[in-house]
Amino acid sequence: MQTEADNELIRRFQGGDASAFDIFVRRHQDRIYRLAAVLVKSRADAADVTQEVFLRALTGLKRFGFRSQPFTWLYATTKNVSREYNRQDKGVTVVPVESADPRPSAAETMDSDQAVRTVREMVSGLPERQRDVVLLRIFEELSVEQTARVLGCRPGTVKAQLHKAMKGLRRSAADSMSE
Amino acid sequence: MKDDTQLNELGRAYRQLKAPRNLAPRILAAAEARASRKRAYGLPLAAAAAVAALMVVVPYLMLNKSDESNSLRPMHIPLSRVQGHIPGMSSFAPPNLADIQGLPALPSRHDMVRPETEEQPQTQLPASFSKPTLT
Numbered sequence: 001m002q003t004e005a006d007n008e009l010i011r012r013f014q015g016g017d018a019s020a021f022d023i024f025v026r027r028h029q030d031r032i033y034r035l036a037a038v039l040v041k042s043r044a045d046a047a048d049v050t051q052e053v054f055l056r057a058l059t060g061l062k063r064f065g066f067r068s069q070p071f072t073w074l075y076a077t078t079k080n081v082s083r084e085y086n087r088q089d090k091g092v093t094v095v096p097v098e099s100a101d102p103r104p105s106a107a108e109t110m111d112s113d114q115a116v117r118t119v120r121e122m123v124s125g126l127p128e129r130q131r132d133v134v135l136l137r138i139f140e141e142l143s144v145e146q147t148a149r150v151l152g153c154r155p156g157t158v159k160a161q162l163h164k165a166m167k168g169l170r171r172s173a174a175d176s177m178s179e
Numbered sequence: 180m181k182d183d184t185q186l187n188e189l190g191r192a193y194r195q196l197k198a199p200r201n202l203a204p205r206i207l208a209a210a211e212a213r214a215s216r217k218r219a220y221g222l223p224l225a226a227a228a229a230v231a232a233l234m235v236v237v238p239y240l241m242l243n244k245s246d247e248s249n250s251l252r253p254m255h256i257p258l259s260r261v262q263g264h265i266p267g268m269s270s271f272a273p274p275n276l277a278d279i280q281g282l283p284a285l286p287s288r289h290d291m292v293r294p295e296t297e298e299q300p301q302t303q304l305p306a307s308f309s310k311p312t313l314t
Contacts, residue, residue: 021210026203033198047202054206055213115192138186139193 003149006070010061024061025054028071031140032078037116038123038135039082052081072150075136122169130165133158 006027012020032053037046056077064073119139123131129151136147137158148155 022203022207025206029198029203029206030196033202034193034196037196047199047205050198050202051206051209055209058210058213112192112196115189116196118189119193139190141190141194 003069003071007066010064010066010070014062014064021058021061024057024070028074029054031071032074034116035075035078035135035140036082038120038139039079040085043113043116045085049078049081049085053077056081068152069149072152075132075150125172126165126168130161130168133161134165134169137162 006024009020009024009027013024029050033046033050036049036053037043040046040049053074057074060073060077061070064070119135123134126134132151133147136142136150137144142150144155144158148158151158
């Protein structure tokens with residue numbers, strides 16, 4: 001995640017260069033789509049959320065003040081839009097619970113759809129901050145420093161939250177296996 | 180999670196998920212549509228806003244540029260007339276209303292004549308009316 005490159009793109013976009021927005025979308029669409037796929041209930045919704053995030057970026061980034069990272073803005077907007085989608089769907093969409101064990105063995109090759117479902121199930125029981133840390137640090141492979149910058153906290157906080165989250169995840173996995 | 184290997188495997192599979200190929204073009208098309216809609220509606224909106232502003236500003240300016248007798252024009256009272264209201268100033272002269280532009284001179288208090296009151300006719304009560312008595 002290259003913040004300087006992002007900042008440069010946004011400066012160009014703010015200066016009226018429409019192609020900069022095009023590059024910005026293509027740079028971040030996969031990551032935003034994946035995060036949205038975890039936060040909402042279907043891939044179709046994830047695509048809609050991703051589109052909405054970038055459409056909001058179209059107006060929001062024109063006023064971007066470079067006090068934080070562009071990805072911080074995108075991630076916060078992704079969470080907000082996903083929340084709005086989930087609120088709209090409440091009571092309407094029934095997500096089928098996976099009948100098979102969602103935790104595949106290490107030897108098993110899983111497809112990305114299954115992986116997203118597993119990640120969603122894993123992080124759904126975590127407090128929001130721990131969920132953010134797990135998603136960004138473990139699954140998006142951001143460094144501790146990058147995760148801290150995106151979440152607007154200290155690297156030490158990221159490490160502490162990650163430690164708590166992993167402890168909780170291991171405990172819940174052990175509980176579900178013993179049942 | 181049983182171990183970190185499992186977690187790494189999960190992470191690798193998760194990161195294989197890519198946005199659909201048509202998503203970026205779809206986003207850019209939607210962005211373009213939004214921008215062109217803004218362009219299409221933006222100009223008439225700006226024109227309408229300008230006309231509305233003119234409808235407010237022009238009458239206001241015309242009102243202020245009208246003749247001297249316009250009662251909405253701010254009144255000018257010479258400073259000499261308000262001396263005495265200011266602490267430290269010796270003379271006090273109340274402003275003469277006749278000096279205020281646009282207003283006719285009013286008669287002084289002594290010149291005012293009390294209008295004669297007309298005698299009100301007495302109301303005749305009917306003969307059957309009896310005065311109520313207190314018991």
